[in-house]
Amino acid sequence: MTAAANAKQRAVKAKKIRQFITPEGIDLELRIASAGLRFGALLVDLLLIVLTLFLFSLFMLWVGLASRSDVTVVVWMLGAFVLRTFWFIGFELGSRAATPGKRLMGIRVVARDGGRLTADAVVARNLIRELELFLPLIMLGAGASEDMVSGWIMLAGVLWSLTLSLFLLFNRDRMRMGDLIAGTWVVMAQRVKLDADIASDAAGEAMTFTDTELAVYGIFELQELERVLRGRDPRAMREVADAIRAKIGRPIAEEDDVFLLSYYRQLKARLERKLLFGKRREDKYASD
């Protein structure tokens, strides 16, 4: 990987990050959820809705056959309406501000101005969804049912309604029409488990490196190394260990994991010491 590619990767990541300063003055650096994640969440939700509706229908059918009353029809119609209209609203009003699909994808809804996510915003963003999801279908249906509408007009209608539905692809904050109206964002809200600190392992003392041997890498490489160490995949560790050995000119003399752990620990200590003096070295291409 070249310096330019590294920088590019960082820039892409930074593009997704939005400043979000809490009243305590700390920037939470929220990440905008990608269109793919949101589409996945939508699919999961729709699947769950259909599944719930199916089970609900079976239950109502059973009750209806048993009681021989058409009250079940009413309950079914109301239930289907509530399910379709309030599935999203109900879940997003909860403390996690996410539907099951969103939870699964690790995303949530947030008020864009940093304030509380209010009920009216949730209602507004989800009622607009009705339009975004169904207008293209309605257009198709209307075009197909009326013979006098020519194919071209129908195509234009579908395209127009699709631009409404795909609105989130055309702005950098990935806002849906509903997000725009309600003043909301969808951001990443994954839970991250606190892993053990691998630098404090006793194995880190096994061998020592000189300053010149440590000076070849920066923060980017350090964190890649951390990823490999936490992944514990022997093949990846072998590859990385070989690459480092070649770079600093050391013979293969010890186990890969011992070597990598020692190197990681001492590199981290070195870079963190520099950090305390205000020197941040982003990657191996940056000057020391």
Added chain:
Amino acid sequence: MIPPAASARAVDAPSFSTGRFRAEREADWIAFDLLLAKLEKKGAKALTSDELLQLPLLYRATLSSLSIARATSLDKALLDHLEALSIRGYFLVYGVRESRWSRLRRFFLYDWPAAVRSVWKETLIIALVILLGALTSYSLVSSNPEWYFNFVDEEMSGGRDPRATAEFLQSTLGHGKAAGEKGESGLHVFATYLFTHNSRVSILSFALGFAFGVPTLMLEYYQGIGLGAMMAVFSAKGLGYDFGGWLFIHGTTELFAAALSGAAGLRIGTAVVFPGARGRLQAASDAGRTAGKVMVGVILMLFAAGLLEGFGRQLITDTMLRYAIGSLMLLLWLGYYYIPRREDVT
């Protein structure tokens, strides 16, 4: 003055190391994590008063850990964990201030009527548009009944067209034998169908407001057209008074709701076109929130209208009584929305 022992220790074990930083504060993070999990699962009521007092302390401790870690630590797992924990904490600490119950109470007492009041101009415009639609088709159909077939779908009218006899028309209004053709058991199914259908249309007319309000206006005008055409057919047979009652009992609620949903849509449309001094995004989101409140109210109103239409209209066949109920409903809604309240100022 620094004691010599301390300076000697500083050489082999630095007074600040990220390992020590983590060891000192880890307990706080874990406690905060547990507290948040409890809060997310069971709500604020599940916490003891002791835990409630601890929540802001642990929250601030975590935020300060995050800012220190960002400046000093390169442990990616640690940074990611603290970041995710802070984000979760922020939205819970600043998010949960009101129970769902008090939210609901406030909505019914103040927010809903206030939102409806604030779109009064749009409501008036939409009401005029519906009226205009009704007048257009009424005058056209009265002068030439053939127009009727341009306005009203054959299937929708169910035989209620200019060719029908006065007796048949009378029977569709719920006087005479044909009134109970479906049998009374079908009433609630019918009412539910009307409610869900009308809610769909209203949500659509609200959502279409986004396209600068034009489709909303067209949709509302079209509603007026159907109404006026029907009215012309019935009044030509001398049934205007009876038809009025048939319409009035649920129509005051339903048409009011239709006008409000159109108004909500129009509010959004105008905010997008004419944002005024605010930014366009800000204007759109302000309008969207007001409109969202109005729309919840609209769905509730349509529910009431569906009940009136399904039950009230079929069971009450006296035209005077129908007028009375319709007017009462109208007065109720007007009073609820437009009589000012003291707490409104806050």
